[in-house]
Amino acid sequence: MSEENEREGILRSPYISLPGITGMPDIGEILAHMPAEAQHRFESAGEFVKRLAHRVQKWRERLAEDEQPVILSILANGSAIEVRSVGEDGHSGVVIEGVLDGASCMFVSHQASLQVLCYTQKVEPEQRRKIGFHVGGEEIEV
Numbered sequence: 001m002s003e004e005n006e007r008e009g010i011l012r013s014p015y016i017s018l019p020g021i022t023g024m025p026d027i028g029e030i031l032a033h034m035p036a037e038a039q040h041r042f043e044s045a046g047e048f049v050k051r052l053a054h055r056v057q058k059w060r061e062r063l064a065e066d067e068q069p070v071i072l073s074i075l076a077n078g079s080a081i082e083v084r085s086v087g088e089d090g091h092s093g094v095v096i097e098g099v100l101d102g103a104s105c106m107f108v109s110h111q112a113s114l115q116v117l118c119y120t121q122k123v124e125p126e127q128r129r130k131i132g133f134h135v136g137g138e139e140i141e142v
Contacts (some may be wrong), residue, residue: 011116035121044088044089044092045088045090045093045094046135047096048111049134052086052133053086053140058119063120066123066125067122067123068121069142070083070118071117072119073107073114073116074115075115079101081100082098083131084098084099084131085097086131087132087133087138088136089108092109092110092111096107096110096114098107105121
């Protein structure tokens with residue numbers, strides 16, 4: 001290997017590699033040890049919806065009584081749907097039901113192009129509402 005190629009190799013390789021140092025799992029490592037059927041299921045919209053429901057549920061548990069989570073689905077034109085429910089639609093599709101500009105709406109998207117924003121909103125405790133997550137015929141209210 002020439003000296004120039006050696007330098008390129010050094011510059012292109014990471015300075016330090018510590019898997020999990022950021023607290024995020026190494027998805028490549030997880031998938032490498034997962035059987036093909038489990039990997040296929042892991043990549044599914046159903047798993048995406050379940051993981052989102054779990055995250056929102058854990059987040060809600062830490063909120064004050066006068067706060068609730070809000071999920072927005074961001075559309076390509078910059079509009080935002082306030083999400084009331086999220087469900088799987090086949091292996092890789094996601095169906096969002098919510099409110100856009102004051103009107104009820106339904107949005108269907110491939111999970112890879114779905115963008116969501118989660119934030120908290122102050123509300124009266126008796127006005128807190130749940131968000132529905134639908135996976136495999138099961139409804140999870142968070």
